[in-house]
Amino acid sequence: MNYQDLISYCQQDWEDYTEHDFVNQLATGDLNKYAFFHYLKQDYLFLKHYARAYALAVFKSSTLAEMREPLPGLNALLESEMNHHIEYCQTWGLSAEEMEAEPEDFGTVCYTRYVLDTGMAGDRTDLFTALAPCAIGYAVVGQRLGQWPETKLEGNPYRSWVELYSGEDYQSGVEETIRRLNAMLEEIPLESKRGHRLCEIFKTATRMEVAFWEQGMKAAQ
């Protein structure tokens, strides 16, 4: 099997995630600012736990080459994504300390602990499958918004978000992630108990991504 099989298994959830109103409104600049602010603060907390999950990938590795594999992703997350979030929140008058002190919303707890639990209970492939919708989905969103005729950059308060995820650095990092995931999935038949289990992991994480957009939307109501 390959990563495309994981997406096909949950096609509707995948579209709900990557074509969500939240991202379309981000691209046009029409998203409610409280929705975005809540999302961004929660995403900061989300990324911290995500970094822990990448660190777990080192723990779950056996060879040195495997141990090194999660490092570029971990570095991009802790540096460019986190710095973007911190700098953005600062422009709204929120300090990094205040972001640290923000309480975790339910969707943030559910998603991050699901990924960590899947990785701890399973092996490296289970863990990377649980991590996959995050990286791949945001790359798909970034690519789509980068080409979408309705995307507005000029005067868009969310421009930096669109540029981060449609940018060359993020896109090429995810291409590498996909290549590695495919190499892990190659030997596993889609029509097997193992294949089915991986599809279910990917689907659950994808549903959590939809809930994460919804959690932002709800903050505006």
Ligand SMILES: Cc1ncc(CO)c(N)n1
């Ligand atoms: C919830 C979520 N999923 C994926 C990404 C992409 O790294 C992110 N920053 N946040």
